[in-house]
Amino acid sequence: MHHTQLYINGEWRDASDGSTAPVYNPADESVLAEVATATEEDVAAALDAADGAFADWAARKPRERAEILRRAFDIMSGQREEIARLITLENGKASADAMGEATYATEFFRWFSEEAVRIDGHMGHSPASGARTLVHHKPAGIGVLVTPWNFPAAMGTRKIAPALAAGCPVIIKPALETPLTMLALMPILEEAGVPPGVVNVLMTRRSGPAVSQMLHDHRARVVSFTGSTQVGRILLKEAADNVITPAMELGGNAPFIVCKDADIPAAVEGAMVAKMRNMGEACTAANRIYVHESVEEEFTAALTKAMEGLQVGNGLEPGVDVGPLVNAATRDKVAEFVKDAVARGARVHCGGEAPEGPGFFYPPTVLSGVPTEAACMHDEIFGPVAAIQAFADEEEVVRLANATEYGLVAYVFTRDMAKGLRISERLDYGMVGLNRGLVSDPAAPFGGTKQSGLGREGGHAGIFEFMETQYISTNW
Ligand code: NAP
Ligand code: MG
Numbered sequence: 001m002h003h004t005q006l007y008i009n010g011e012w013r014d015a016s017d018g019s020t021a022p023v024y025n026p027a028d029e030s031v032l033a034e035v036a037t038a039t040e041e042d043v044a045a046a047l048d049a050a051d052g053a054f055a056d057w058a059a060r061k062p063r064e065r066a067e068i069l070r071r072a073f074d075i076m077s078g079q080r081e082e083i084a085r086l087i088t089l090e091n092g093k094a095s096a097d098a099m100g101e102a103t104y105a106t107e108f109f110r111w112f113s114e115e116a117v118r119i120d121g122h123m124g125h126s127p128a129s130g131a132r133t134l135v136h137h138k139p140a141g142i143g144v145l146v147t148p149w150n151f152p153a154a155m156g157t158r159k160i161a162p163a164l165a166a167g168c169p170v171i172i173k174p175a176l177e178t179p180l181t182m183l184a185l186m187p188i189l190e191e192a193g194v195p196p197g198v199v200n201v202l203m204t205r206r207s208g209p210a211v212s213q214m215l216h217d218h219r220a221r222v223v224s225f226t227g228s229t230q231v232g233r234i235l236l237k238e239a240a241d242n243v244i245t246p247a248m249e250l251g252g253n254a255p256f257i258v259c260k261d262a263d264i265p266a267a268v269e270g271a272m273v274a275k276m277r278n279m280g281e282a283c284t285a286a287n288r289i290y291v292h293e294s295v296e297e298e299f300t301a302a303l304t305k306a307m308e309g310l311q312v313g314n315g316l317e318p319g320v321d322v323g324p325l326v327n328a329a330t331r332d333k334v335a336e337f338v339k340d341a342v343a344r345g346a347r348v349h350c351g352g353e354a355p356e357g358p359g360f361f362y363p364p365t366v367l368s369g370v371p372t373e374a375a376c377m378h379d380e381i382f383g384p385v386a387a388i389q390a391f392a393d394e395e396e397v398v399r400l401a402n403a404t405e406y407g408l409v410a411y412v413f414t415r416d417m418a419k420g421l422r423i424s425e426r427l428d429y430g431m432v433g434l435n436r437g438l439v440s441d442p443a444a445p446f447g448g449t450k451q452s453g454l455g456r457e458g459g460h461a462g463i464f465e466f467m468e469t470q471y472i473s474t475n476w
Contacts, residue, residue, distance in 0.1 A: 002086070003183035004035045006042055006203075009049035010196025016041040021176055021205050026092040026324040027314040029358045035179050038202035043171075043213045046200040050142045050169040051219045053197030058139045058167035062117045065165060069113035071192035072161075076106045076185070083153055083184060085316070090178045091152055092323040092360070093278050094315035100277070104440060105153035108161040108458070111442035115463050116165035132474050137467040139167030140245060141221030144214045146173045146207075146235070148227040149326055150281045152181035155226045155249075158446070158457050160189075160199060166466035168222070171200045171214060175227075177326055179203035212238050220244060222466055226283075229406075229451050236454075247455035247465040249283065249447060251380050252408030255401035256286035256437075257423065259394075259414035260294045263435075267413040268302045270437030271386065274411055276310070276364065277438070279322055280384045281330065283452075284409045284431075284439065288370075288377050290397050293390040300368045300388055304349040307364040307386065314359070324360040325383055331360040334383030337376040338365060341387060346370040351385070378404070394423065402428045407449030409439055430456075 004020075005012040013036070020034040038046075057065075076083070083105070084098035093101070121136035143163040147155040156172055163170045174182040182201055189199055204210045214220050215238045223239050224247040225232055232250040239246045256274055258267045274286035291299045315323030325331045335354050342348060351365030362383050370377060370387040377387065391397040401410055409431040414420045417434075424432040430448040431439045440446060445459035455465050 002033045002180045003186065004033045004180075006036045006038055007183060007186045007199075007201040008042065008046045009052070009200065010190065015039055019205070023090055023177070023180060024327070025089055026326050027316070027359045032089055033180060035176075035203055037176070037206070038204040038210055040209070040213060042202055043210050046171045046202055047142065047214065047217050047219060049197040049200050050171055053169045053195060054142065057164075057169055057195065057198050060167070062119065065167065066113045066116035068193040069109045069116060069161060069165060072189055072194070073106055073109035073113060075188045075191055076109060079188065080106060083181060086181045086184055087152055088315040088323065090180050091149060092315055092326055094320045094323045096321070097278060097323075098315065101151055101154050104442070105151075105157040107442045108154070108157040111458070112161035112165040112463065115162070115460065119166070119463060119467070126473070130475070132476060134472040134474065135469060136471075137464065137469055140466050140468050141168060142219050143168045143170040143222040143224060143466055144173070144211065144220050145170050146211055146223070146225045146227065147175060147182070149175040149177035150278055150283075152178035153185065156182050156185070158442075158462070159224045159226075162457070162462040163222075163224075163466045164194065164198065166463050168466045169198045171202065173207065173211060174201065174203050176203050176205065176207070208234075211235065215239055215244055216241060218242060222247065224457075224465060225249070232453070245465070247457070248453040249457060250451060250453045251406060252283040252285070252448065252452055253287045253378065253380060253404045253406040254284060254409045254411065255427075256289045256411040257397055257401060257413065258289070258291040258295065258299055259412070259416075259419065260292035261415045262295065262413035263415055264295060264298055264302060266435060267299060268306055270411065270413060270433070270435065271303055272306050273437035274433065275386050276322065276384060279325060281326060281382050283380070285381070286411060286437070287381055287387070288401075289386055289388045290391045290400060291388055293392055296368070296388070296390040300349060300366065303386060303388075304366045307366050308350045310364050312361055312363055322364060322384060325362055326360065328360055330382060331362050334362050334381060334385060337379075337381050337383070338367065338385055341367050341370050341374040341376055344371050344374045346374065346387070372400070398423060398426050405451045408452035409433065409448070411437060
């Protein structure tokens with residue numbers, strides 16, 4: 001029913017030692033599938049396959065690569081419901097949320113099909129020597145793509161599409177919690193015309209050694225990682241040995257600022273998106289909600305009403321808005337954050353108690369009066385818990401918002417656009433949602449400052465993560 005094997009050189013194969021690992025459905029804890037887990041030999045085969053495919057793929061005309069990507073967009077668009085279903089099965093997010101991800105994931109193929117034919121260089125005239133400098137971009141080489149479980153489709157296509165547009169072959173290593181969606185994309189890419197070896201997928205129980213093996217092969221030239229800051233640091237160190245280009249999308253600790261002049265219903269709507277997309281299991285999730293003291297009561301009451309209105313359950317069932325968290329550890333960590341905040345004086349407006357299993361459910365929860373010392377004001381909650389703290393003035397909230405080692409995304413709600421832009425500029429974040437609870441967009445450069453990452457995905461920048469700039473200095 002599902003593809004469960006490794007996908008190397010356009011072929012499905014078992015692990016060289018026959019080993020497998022289970023993939024669970026977090027809604028009922030049943031085993032969905034047993035998937036192959038790659039060995040050292042399999043990793044070597046994927047590197048050989050990617051290397052063998054590189055020269056031909058890099059030599060294709062940009063228009064040809066673009067049209068293959070565009071076909072991938074068309075074919076995947078027609079299969080979004082099946083893909084969304086698979087996302088719900090292995091990740092847990094509810095159907096509408098999964099459909100949102102499937103659409104978002106699909107759009108990367110369209111966007112990068114359009115970017116593939118616009119990789120411009122330029123010609124300069126050296127002021128001192130008079131030489132002409134011709135600047136152009138070349139595909140970098142094999143891309144090693146490592147993706148997390150929270151967006152099983154989109155975090156992959158956000159890397160595969162620009163790599164292919166640039167002319168690079170890739171090896172993608174999805175998280176072992178959620179490999180089925182990525183495997184399901186391979187027949188789509190095949191049908192679109194992606195040649196064997198250009199995209200290879202391997203999941204493994206041995207993610208540390210497997211990725212290290214790839215990063216120590218001189219043919220790998222880019223490592224693009226989305227996941228925790230902790231693993232990102234390890235990969236940066238690994239990448240240092242062969243001086244491999246790193247692109248890192250790491251953790252976040254997003255502040256969500258509601259000014260006294262905000263449109264409160266709009267701010268609540270924005271908070272629902274920023275908090276509840278993917279049950280809060282998103283690096284972009286609103287983690288610390290700072291509300292001006294004059295509107296805190298009104299905002300908290302309205303947010304509580306909206307959160308209480310969400311139906312929790314198996315994400316495949318009609319009417320369900322919120323599915324389970326991905327695994328027991330994630331659920332238990334969320335419960336710990338709530339316990340800690342309450343012990344430090346936070347007030348619970350709704351939720352706050354995990355139900356009995358099976359399934360890793362946690363109810364939508366609203367906390368107010370959360371003190372700065374609470375753990376959830378420093379670490380990613382990664383769950384459906386809205387932690388609210390009141391603030392008195394702009395200076396204070398900007399200082400609080402920036403007081404973190406993370407810098408992925410911040411949100412600001414105000415009716416005064418001049419003030420909104422002023423606060424946005426002062427926030428040390430790669431992205432700001434100004435009167436919007438969603439910033440993810442294939443056409444925009446996604447990424448963070450400080451320990452939230454290096455580089456940008458999407459927009460015009462995304463393709464250049466997979467290209468080397470060369471200039472030719474010449475006299476004529
Ligand atoms: P994770 O533990 O860092 O895992 C991410 C990926 O890295 C998975 O494929 C994982 O594989 C692999 N991995 C784990 N240890 C590794 C190692 N030592 N060497 C090489 N690869 C390794 O993150 P997660 O728990 O799956 O995801 C949650 C985190 O991702 C959160 O912190 C979140 O903020 C972040 N995230 C960031 C973004 C962004 O764009 N900035 C987007 C989504 C998520 P296995 O799990 O199979 O071992
Ligand atoms: Mg993990």
